[in-house]
Every structure is written in structure tokens, then in C-alpha cells.
Amino acid sequence: MRSILPVLTVVAALLALWYAAVVPMNIKAALTDAERAGMTVQPEGAAARRDLSAIQLVLDNPSVISATFQQARPRLPAPHQVVVELWNTTAGQKVTSKRSLIYHGWVTLSATLLGFAIGTIAGGLLAVGIVHNRAMDMSVMPWAIASQTIPILAIAPMIIVVLNSIGVQGLLPKAIISAYLSFFPVVVGMVKGLRSPEAGQLDLLKTYHASAGQSLWKLRLPASLPYLFASLKVAIAAALVGAIIGELPTGAVSGLGARLLAGSYYGQTVQIWAALFGAAIAAAGLVGLVGWIERLVLTRMGMAK
Structure with a gap:
């Protein structure tokens, strides 16, 4: 157990950093999707958000954070999205399939x-x-x-x-x-x-x-x-x-x-x-x-x- 604990600690730290990086990387796409869905975002319009920092956009729109982990084509996919894709393309496909x-x-x-x-x-x-x-x-x-x-x-x-x-x-x-x-x-x-x-x-x-x-x-x-x-x-x-x-x-x-x-x-x-x-x-x-x-x-x- 003592030998596994340091490894698990490092893995947990890397996952935390990964999830933290997903939010600013995907925030602009999430805001665009939210705007199309009729939600109020700050500021309105992609042009107005173009020159703003990702961190500022996150602070101004905390309600959109959860959407950054579910983007269909994210700049940076979340760890769980990668795990799901790995599962779907291995266990979810025949070995002879070109999608496997x-x-x-x-x-x-x-x-x-x-x-x-x-x-x-x-x-x-x-x-x-x-x-x-x-x-x-x-x-x-x-x-x-x-x-x-x-x-x-x-x-x-x-x-x-x-x-x-x-x-x-x-x-x-x-x-x-x-x-x-x-x-x-x-x-x-x-x-x-x-x-x-x-x-x-x-x-x-x-x-x-x-x-x-x-x-x-x-x-x-x-x-x-x-x-x-x-x-x-x-x-x-x-x-x-x-x-x-x-x-x-x-x-x-x-x-x-x-x-x-x-x-x-x-x-x-x-x-x-x-x-x-x-x-x-x-x-x-x-x-x-x-x-x-x-x-x-x-x-x-x-x-x-």
C-alpha cells in the first residue's frame, strides 16, 4: 500500500490539473453553445469575447463551467471523455472493425x-x-x-x-x-x-x-x-x-x-x-x-x- 499511495497521489494531482485546464480551454465554445440555447452570458457575442482572457470569461460565467466538460469537439477533452472513447473503441467494437x-x-x-x-x-x-x-x-x-x-x-x-x-x-x-x-x-x-x-x-x-x-x-x-x-x-x-x-x-x-x-x-x-x-x-x-x-x-x- 505504501508503494501504491505515492503513485495514486501523483495520478490524482495530474487529473486535478487536467480538469482545471479543461475549463479555460473550452470556455469560449461553451459560451457560444449557451448563447445559442438562449442563456445569458457575459459579455454577449463572440466578437466581444474574442480578446478577453479565458480566466476572465470563467469568472464572469461560473454557471457555464459544467458545460466545458461535455463539449462534442473540445479544444482539450476532459479525462472522462477520453476514457469513454477508449472504452467505446475497444470493448465497444469488434476487434476486426476498422473503428476498433x-x-x-x-x-x-x-x-x-x-x-x-x-x-x-x-x-x-x-x-x-x-x-x-x-x-x-x-x-x-x-x-x-x-x-x-x-x-x-x-x-x-x-x-x-x-x-x-x-x-x-x-x-x-x-x-x-x-x-x-x-x-x-x-x-x-x-x-x-x-x-x-x-x-x-x-x-x-x-x-x-x-x-x-x-x-x-x-x-x-x-x-x-x-x-x-x-x-x-x-x-x-x-x-x-x-x-x-x-x-x-x-x-x-x-x-x-x-x-x-x-x-x-x-x-x-x-x-x-x-x-x-x-x-x-x-x-x-x-x-x-x-x-x-x-x-x-x-x-x-x-x-x-
């Missing part, structure tokens, strides 16, 4: 997992090469760092266009963008982990005439696992972001990115926020899955209790 957030989530998740696998394998191989080859350490590592300075929103359309020009469409372009974001944490973590054994441990293996491959398999790889799993948690969340970004420039009709696009096109802010929370829940689940695998592996190897 689970369906769209699976489309994005497929690209995420493929990109994560590609990024993890590429990052691991690069890390091994960097640790064992001085030339790769001096050449590849700076380029890997420099690659992360390029905004993904700028490079994603280029990747999509180039791959489309050679006939590669569908899942793979999104997976490549996911791999682009996920390989770097793996490279950094694995390099740090592979170099973590002490000099005395490496010297001991040399006295037994262990080859570089044996040193890698018997010492460096086991020592790198805690670093690797820490990197994988970051990488899998980054892969999900990459998959969503990969859906944006293509005008996709399925996936969480498509839900975000559709919501922005039609002004459905509740749909946008529901898709964002769906992505956050998926990311939390993926990170939790990696953490569960980490505990199993490290416990079996005697590196954790």
Missing part, C-alpha cells in the same frame, strides 16, 4: 515489433564490431551518434518515398523507421555492457588462451545483459514512436498514426487523445514485457533475485 482501436493498435504494433527486431539485431552486431575493431570504433560510432541528430519527421517521408520508388510498401517502410530509432539505444547500451568486464577478468581469460570469440561468449555477453535490457526498454518505446511517425506521411488508413491523422482532419480531438493514450498504454505494456523477460533471464543466470 485494438485493430489499429495491432497494425502499428506489427511494424513496431518488426522494426524493434531489426534495430536490436543491427545494434547488437554493430556493438560487437565496435568493441572488437578499432577502426569501427573510430568510424561507425560517430556516424551512429550523428544519425540521431537528424529529425525523424524530416527523414521519414524520404524513406517512404525512396522505398515506394522501388516497390517496397506496407509494413516494411514503417519497420525501417522504427529500426532507425531503436538501434541507437541498443548500440550504446551494448557497447557499454561489452566493455564492462574488468581488466583482471579479461587477463584471466587470456591466461587460459581463450579466443576473442570465447571471451565474447563467456564473459562480455553475460556482463552486458543488464545494460542490454535497459537499452531494450528505451528501444522498444522508440520503435513504437517510429511506427506511428511512419504512418503519418503515407496517409495511412489503419494504425494509430492513421487515427491521429483522421482525428486532426475532422477536428475530433477526443479521438486524437484516445489514440495517444492507446499508444501510451501499448508502450507501457511493451516496456513491461521486456522488464518481465529481463527478470526471468537475469534470475536464471543468478544476476538478480
Whole structure:
């Protein structure tokens, strides 16, 4: 209970701040609706309210506050509106329906997992090469760092266009963008982990005439696992972001990115926020899955209790 109480306190504080922000964000729309319904508002007319602050409008019209939480197209949806939308698009729809957030989530998740696998394998191989080859350490590592300075929103359309020009469409372009974001944490973590054994441990293996491959398999790889799993948690969340970004420039009709696009096109802010929370829940689940695998592996190897 003591461990849960701080979390609940933070969540409650965030919800309170969210509800407090909803009122000034939606007050002008609520006043317009009230005026159309024949209610008296201060001041009258949208033109008269245009230059007034939202806080002043709230103070002048306290009776309209409740309406700010029920707007059909709010600037900022209330938490309960997002929860209702999440429920309606998950439990309220068939999984195969294109209105189901689970369906769209699976489309994005497929690209995420493929990109994560590609990024993890590429990052691991690069890390091994960097640790064992001085030339790769001096050449590849700076380029890997420099690659992360390029905004993904700028490079994603280029990747999509180039791959489309050679006939590669569908899942793979999104997976490549996911791999682009996920390989770097793996490279950094694995390099740090592979170099973590002490000099005395490496010297001991040399006295037994262990080859570089044996040193890698018997010492460096086991020592790198805690670093690797820490990197994988970051990488899998980054892969999900990459998959969503990969859906944006293509005008996709399925996936969480498509839900975000559709919501922005039609002004459905509740749909946008529901898709964002769906992505956050998926990311939390993926990170939790990696953490569960980490505990199993490290416990079996005697590196954790």
C-alpha cells in the first residue's frame, strides 16, 4: 500500500490539473453553445469575447463551467471523455472493425515489433564490431551518434518515398523507421555492457588462451545483459514512436498514426487523445514485457533475485 499511495497521489494531482485546464480551454465554445440555447452570458457575442482572457470569461460565467466538460469537439477533452472513447473503441467494437482501436493498435504494433527486431539485431552486431575493431570504433560510432541528430519527421517521408520508388510498401517502410530509432539505444547500451568486464577478468581469460570469440561468449555477453535490457526498454518505446511517425506521411488508413491523422482532419480531438493514450498504454505494456523477460533471464543466470 505504501508503494501504491505515492503513485495514486501523483495520478490524482495530474487529473486535478487536467480538469482545471479543461475549463479555460473550452470556455469560449461553451459560451457560444449557451448563447445559442438562449442563456445569458457575459459579455454577449463572440466578437466581444474574442480578446478577453479565458480566466476572465470563467469568472464572469461560473454557471457555464459544467458545460466545458461535455463539449462534442473540445479544444482539450476532459479525462472522462477520453476514457469513454477508449472504452467505446475497444470493448465497444469488434476487434476486426476498422473503428476498433485494438485493430489499429495491432497494425502499428506489427511494424513496431518488426522494426524493434531489426534495430536490436543491427545494434547488437554493430556493438560487437565496435568493441572488437578499432577502426569501427573510430568510424561507425560517430556516424551512429550523428544519425540521431537528424529529425525523424524530416527523414521519414524520404524513406517512404525512396522505398515506394522501388516497390517496397506496407509494413516494411514503417519497420525501417522504427529500426532507425531503436538501434541507437541498443548500440550504446551494448557497447557499454561489452566493455564492462574488468581488466583482471579479461587477463584471466587470456591466461587460459581463450579466443576473442570465447571471451565474447563467456564473459562480455553475460556482463552486458543488464545494460542490454535497459537499452531494450528505451528501444522498444522508440520503435513504437517510429511506427506511428511512419504512418503519418503515407496517409495511412489503419494504425494509430492513421487515427491521429483522421482525428486532426475532422477536428475530433477526443479521438486524437484516445489514440495517444492507446499508444501510451501499448508502450507501457511493451516496456513491461521486456522488464518481465529481463527478470526471468537475469534470475536464471543468478544476476538478480
